[in-house]
Amino acid sequence: MKELSLHILDIAGNSTAADAALVEITVTEAAAANRLTITVKDDGRGMSAEFLAKVRDPFTTTRTTRGVGLGIPLFERAAVSCGGGLDVTSAEGGGTTVTAWFEYDHIDRQPLGDMPSTLTTLISGNPRVDFVYRHSTDGGAFTLDTRQIKGILGDAPIDTPEVIQWLGGYIAEGLGTL
Ligand SMILES: Nc1ncnc2c1ncn2[C@@H]1O[C@H](COP(=O)(O)OP(=O)(O)O)[C@@H](O)[C@H]1O
Numbered sequence: 653m654k655e656l657s658l659h660i661l662d663i664a665g666n667s668t669a670a671d672a673a674l675v676e677i678t679v680t681e682a683a684a685a686n687r688l689t690i691t692v693k694d695d696g697r698g699m700s701a702e703f704l705a706k707v708r709d710p711f712t713t714t715r716t717t718r719g720v721g722l723g724i725p726l727f728e729r730a731a732v733s734c735g736g737g738l739d740v741t742s743a744e745g746g747g748t749t750v751t752a753w754f755e756y757d758h759i760d761r762q763p764l765g766d767m768p769s770t771l772t773t774l775i776s777g778n779p780r781v782d783f784v785y786r787h788s789t790d791g792g793a794f795t796l797d798t799r800q801i802k803g804i805l806g807d808a809p810i811d812t813p814e815v816i817q818w819l820g821g822y823i824a825e826g827l828g829t830l
């Protein structure tokens with residue numbers, strides 16, 4: 653994958669597939685400390701200790717559409733190749749947290765990519781799931797919480813083309829100020 657946002661899409665897709673009600677995505681660009689950290693935390697069904705022990709291995713999957721599970725191994729490989737690593741914590745019934753960290757200025761570090769598209773894809777594809785996106789740099793922070801957006805929308809659905817387009821612009825504008 654060429655962009656970290658595509659890894660985020662895959663990892664957050666694991667969360668929605670695990671019936672999460674809330675998915676919290678955090679991107680921390682600590683440039684001065686030379687570290688980029690990405691966390692995807694969910695309250696989905698989680699994994700057994702036995703499954704967790706092998707989840708970083710390619711081919712570990714519960715999906716039936718294709719017999720290879722590569723989302724987590726590929727994300728780990730991207731992180732390790734940039735002087736970082738990946739950690740998964742999970743408990744059956746207790747949700748899952750995936751954390752990946754990278755050397756910020758590593759030559760092989762993929763760019764973050766298109767987070768507005770990644771987030772609007774997740775939100776429009778999973779309108780009943782709530783997402784919190786927190787993005788911070790050394791200069792500032794941006795937060796999007798779909799629970800707040802839904803509160804403002806009232807009875808209007810979040811997954812209409814108009815709202816999704818507005819959200820994409822809102823996120824792009826917010827990230828543009830960081
Ligand atoms: N957030 C999560 N909650 C529960 N199970 C998960 C989560 N993330 C991954 N898994 C489990 O680990 C498996 C491997 O995930 P992944 O490496 O992304 O490959 P894939 O999604 O293609 O199966 C999934 O099939 C699923 O069983």
Ligand SMILES: [Mg+2]
Binds near residue numbers: 665
């Ligand atoms: Mg996956």
